[in-house]
Amino acid sequence: EGQLVESGGGLVQPGGSLRLSCADSEFTFSIYSMNWVRQAPGKGLEWVSYISSSGTTIYYADSVKGRFSISRDNAKNSLYLQMNSLRDEDTAVYYCARDYSVAGNFGNWGQGTLVTVSS
Amino acid sequence: ETVLTQSPATLSLSPGERATLSCRASQSVSSYLAWYQQKPGQAPRLLIYDASNRATGIPARFSGSGSGTDFTLTISSLEPEDFAVYYCQQRSNWPPFTFGPGTKVDIK
Numbered sequence: 001e002g003q004l005v006e007s008g009g010g011l012v013q014p015g016g017s018l019r020l021s022c023a024d025s026e027f028t029f030s031i032y033s034m035n036w037v038r039q040a041p042g043k044g045l046e047w048v049s050y051i052s053s054s055g056t057t058i059y060y061a062d063s064v065k066g067r068f069s070i071s072r073d074n075a076k077n078s079l080y081l082q083m084n085s086l087r088d089e090d091t092a093v094y095y096c097a098r099d100y101s102v103a104g105n106f107g108n109w110g111q112g113t114l115v116t117v118s119s
Numbered sequence: 120e121t122v123l124t125q126s127p128a129t130l131s132l133s134p135g136e137r138a139t140l141s142c143r144a145s146q147s148v149s150s151y152l153a154w155y156q157q158k159p160g161q162a163p164r165l166l167i168y169d170a171s172n173r174a175t176g177i178p179a180r181f182s183g184s185g186s187g188t189d190f191t192l193t194i195s196s197l198e199p200e201d202f203a204v205y206y207c208q209q210r211s212n213w214p215p216f217t218f219g220p221g222t223k224v225d226i227k
Contacts, residue, residue, distance in 0.1 A: 035216075037163075045155075045163065045206055047216040059214040095162055100174065104210025105153055107174065109162035 004096050009113030016086050016117070022079040022096030022110055030074035033099040035106060036081050038092035048094070049081065050103065064090075086117045121146055121212045123219035125205075131227040138194040140222045142207035147187045151211035154183055154192045157221075158203045166205075167192065194224075202226050 008020040026032070036048040049070040050059045058070055069082040079096050093112040100107025122145040132138055142152065150170040155163040165174040167183035170190060180195040194201055207219040 044220050045157075045208070045218040047214075047218070050214065050216070061215050100165060100168065102210070104151070104208075104213060104216050105165065105168045106155070106163070106208070107165050107168075109164070112162055 004098060004108055004110035006094065006096055006110040006113040009094065009115045011116045011118065012086055013119050014087060014117055017082070017084045018086065018115060020081040020083065020094055020096075020113060020115070022081075024077045024079070024098070026077070026098070029077040033103050034072060034079045035097045035099065036070060036079075037095045037097050037106065037109075038090075039095070039112075040089075040092045043092075046092075051079070052103075083115070086115075088117050091115060091117045120215060121148060121209050121217050123207055123209060123217055125207060125219040125222045127222060128220070129223045129225060131225055132197055133227045134197050134199055136197050138192075138197055138201070138224055140192040140194075140205055140224075142185075142190040142192070142219050144188045144190075144209060146212065148209040148211035150186045151209055152183075152185070152190050153208045153210065154181075155206045155208065156201075156203045157206065163206065197224070 003025045005023045012018050033052045035050050051070045067085045071080045095112045096110045097106035098108040124143050126141045152170050154167040157163040171183045182193045184191050204221045204223045206221045
């Protein structure tokens with residue numbers, strides 16, 4: 001199975017923006033739907049966003065709707081998360097996760113990238 | 120939104136013992152429930168999907184059961200590497216996909 005590698009995390013001020021990337025070494029990336037899931041320090045898991053294999057169907061958690069934007073480039077085997085208007089509560093490790101067989105079975109995960117929102 | 124609750128919050132057991140973890144949904148999720156294991160500093164790993172199907176490479180000591188609103192993850196005999204946090208997650212009523220708060224299995 002292909003490996004998922006996230007990048008783009010870092011320290012950003014409240015109100016700022018950040019773009020996360022997830023590179024998939026799986027040559028059949030284009031047939032899988034993908035997700036972003038986050039985990040605040042010491043807390044549980046929270047689903048953030050979903051994108052279908054073609055990119056035509058997209059969903060967001062209410063907590064990020066209107067601020068975050070998910071996209072993918074199947075030619076580059078890559079998934080993205082554009083995060084705008086960042087808040088303190090967006091501080092978390094962000095994981096990309098590949099769906100296993102059907103949407104919502106998160107079969108493969110990256111190692112995560114830490115986003116810290118702080119002044 | 121479907122809320123998942125897990126019990127107990129912490130389970131203290133010894134290697135070789137049987138672990139029974141519970142997950143309850145606020146409304147029926149049919150059999151569309153998964154279990155994940157997460158160790159410190161690592162990403163979660165899919166153990167069980169659709170209530171009772173082991174994911175690829177998952178040992179047979181892990182089993183899942185249940186349907187509707189009540190689900191159980193059983194580890195038949197704990198190995199040292201099984202001490203971790205376990206999360207349930209539903210994909211029946213989405214968006215959003217929702218996770219339970221987790222059960223920590225630690226060494227007694």
